[in-house]
Amino acid sequence: MTETDAPLPPASHKRPLVVMRNVSKSFSSGTLALSDMSLTVQGGEFVSLLGPSGCGKSTALRIIAGLGDVSTGEIDWPSSRINSKGLPEGDISFVFQEPTLMPWQTVFGNVYLPLRLAGVSKAAARENIMTSLDMVGLKDFADAYPRELSGGMKMRVSIARALVTKPKLLLMDEPFAALDEITRQKLNDDVLRLWRETGITVIFVTHSVFESAYLSNRIVVMKARPGRVHADFPLSTSLDRGPLYRSSEEYRATCEKVSHSLMEAIGFPLADGMEMH
Amino acid sequence: MAALHEPGFVFRHRETLLRIAIPILVVVCLVLLWQVLVTATGVPQYILPGPGAVALALVKDWGTLSPALWVTTKITMSALALALVGGVGIAVFLVQSKWIETAFYPIAVILQVTPIVAIAPLILIYAPTTQVALLICAFLVAFFPILSNMVQGLKSVDHNLLNLFDLYGASRWQTLIYLKLPASLPYFMTGLRIGGGLSLIAAVVAEFAAGSAGAGSGLAFRLLEAQYRLNIPRLFAALILLSALGVVIFGITSFIAWLGLHRWHESSIRREN
Ligand SMILES: Nc1ncnc2c1ncn2[C@@H]1O[C@H](COP(=O)(O)OP(=O)(O)OP(=O)(O)O)[C@@H](O)[C@H]1O
């Protein structure tokens, strides 16, 4: 297989961005949140982390972001510059389940934050900030305060803030869980578009089989108590994801396969969310 | 045609006008009632002077009362300013580490729960002048609500925002300036309003305890003095000046709180559904 004629993929593609090796994490309360979890994410992937509540998805994501230590095992960011604290510098952005905006700052001020912390002056940052806001369709709301925005718009601000540093890796922890279905689908399409246009790598935590099947090109199903990887599904990337995709045979088959795996992880035939002893 | 339906100024600001007019009306009524009662019952002036006599005393004794008003204002305001600087500074210091807090917070609590009037005699002994002693008392009383509110505020910062700052590699200093201090602004404003009221009370109570005399004395001393001399109209005049000072302090602190918070904080925003 020769690739000489194919367009060169962006430099970050097809190189591991994050490597988790046999990571375990226990909290001081004694909870073993992750046990022996291994996961490698390649540049350019859109990975969904799917699993029952409490299986350690958020914990895994925080470890990938470098927030919080691992108890045993290793976490590595092979393509990033590592700073003195042993953390990757400027390559990772996080979108939390809540918009997590500073209420005393305008939309502009909130999006400026990552650059401000990096010591960039407001004048120098302005263009980047406006580009980010434009990407999420909020250019006209730069001077608004968060309380003047709807839930969906706040989430967009949070995404714009995550994009403003031009990160390689975007981590999203159930970002749209609190939103209504229509807003959620709209934002899903926005995220897909951003992923295609910018070539960013995304790790997306969700509870929803449908959301993960719609968005990702790889679905990692996790199992609870203790949290670990249960199954790992690569999906076709060639398909054009759009409203039509939702009614395609491919989408239906993916949902079925993933649902089945999730049921196994939960401990089928027990009912959804029930604990096994 | 359109002008006909345009609501007039009075109509548009009806609520605001009523909000100002009603309390004024009530006060005027009460003062009138006071005057009527005093005149009707013929109570002697050395027991209950009418509002007219009080107003007269205010004008006649302005020469004695105004320096005293100035002294009390100065003590109250400087005490409040010192308490703000000290309270915020020490709160920032306390929350730097768990150990610092463990070591020093109990001391702060002990000082806080000790009634300050009980320490006043001691302070009077140690302080070089009575005015400095009054300042220290007023400072101590105003300081603790500001300190404890600030500590509370600095510690109740949204954890996700803290995570976010960590993620972007914020230094301790940046986290303080851009996150912790602005996030605790509502708590600071609460401390400011409580501290403003308390520092005036403390300045008065401490002066009662000090019982100082002479040129440098404040309104509380003038009040006591008027009582000894059975000059009750003047006592009332001093009282009115004290409450006016209290109202002004309340107004200023509320206005500062409004300035700092009105654009973003729920407490200063009208509910719009
Ligand atoms: N700070 C913490 N201290 C103690 N235990 C924690 C902490 N955070 C999480 N846990 C525990 O670790 C386990 C995994 O939590 P985590 O939040 O990662 O789950 P999750 O998969 O994100 O769940 P959800 O889908 O409900 O968000 C849970 O049992 C939880 O109780």
Ligand SMILES: [Mg+2]
């Ligand atoms: Mg979670």
